[in-house]
Amino acid sequence: AQSVTQLDSHVSVSEGTPVLLRCNYSSSYSPSLFWYVQHPNKGLQLLLKYTSAATLVKGINGFEAEFKKSETSFHLTKPSAHMSDAAEYFCVVSERRAGTALIFGKGTTLSVSS
Amino acid sequence: DGGITQSPKYLFRKEGQNVTLSCEQNLNHDAMYWYRQDPGQGLRLIYYSQIVNDFQKGDIAEGYSVSREKKESFPLTVTSAQKNPTAFYLCASSIDRGNAEAFFGQGTRLTVV
Numbered sequence: 001a002q003s004v005t006q007l008d009s010h011v012s013v014s015e016g017t018p019v020l021l022r023c024n025y026s027s028s029y030s031p032s033l034f035w036y037v038q039h040p041n042k043g044l045q046l047l048l049k050y051t052s053a054a055t056l057v058k059g060i061n062g063f064e065a066e067f068k069k070s071e072t073s074f075h076l077t078k079p080s081a082h083m084s085d086a087a088e089y090f091c092v093v094s095e096r097r098a099g100t101a102l103i104f105g106k107g108t109t110l111s112v113s114s
Numbered sequence: 115d116g117g118i119t120q121s122p123k124y125l126f127r128k129e130g131q132n133v134t135l136s137c138e139q140n141l142n143h144d145a146m147y148w149y150r151q152d153p154g155q156g157l158r159l160i161y162y163s164q165i166v167n168d169f170q171k172g173d174i175a176e177g178y179s180v181s182r183e184k185k186e187s188f189p190l191t192v193t194s195a196q197k198n199p200t201a202f203y204l205c206a207s208s209i210d211r212g213n214a215e216a217f218f219g220q221g222t223r224l225t226v227v
Contacts, residue, residue, distance in 0.1 A: 104156045
């Protein structure tokens with residue numbers, strides 16, 4: 001069975017400092033992995049996705065994530081936080097077989113202070 | 115513009131009432147999903163549909179019902195059997211049921227009054 005664990009429920013950083021949001025996954029098959037961002041009372045927007053091509057994935061707004069199979073991790077990073085990055089972030093796993101919906105982590109709230 | 119439209123944005127329900135949340139997509143996607151979001155719990159899957167006239171229960175289907183009569187539409191009914199319906203509901207779609215990313219609507223906030 002597939003599952004995803006976001007290791008921090010809340011991360012606080014200062015503007016201009018690096019961001020690290022941690023995600024571990026469990027999957028019996030070759031997974032696809034995604035990061036989504038949600039601003040308050042809005043839908044979710046795709047930041048980036050991994051689907052078995054390059055293990056380092058670049059996304060929108062300067063975010064990137066590295067797929068590490070040996071560590072079953074897919075951590076999200078950004079070199080320099082911006083105030084507009086304050087939002088909730090979800091790590092998501094999907095297995096490549098029929099009849100599978102996306103499985104979401106519980107989310108990490110990112111706060112950015114000036 | 116292509117996308118997913120959820121309506122209404124805000125919905126108020128009295129105790130014992132059924133209410134229906136609308137979700138329409140013009141992306142020509144086969145798969146559609148309904149998620150419920152509560153603070154600190156992430157998104158939980160209510161129902162999903164891979165093709166027209168077919169749908170499956172997710173993790174928290176009790177008290178909810180859906181239909182998929184048209185490819186572009188996947189309405190969710192919150193019945194009176196759902197004892198705690200106050201939440202943010204998100205509809206999504208994807209090209210297929212495999213590893214494709216999902217596209218989300220802007221959500222409906224349902225409140226019981």
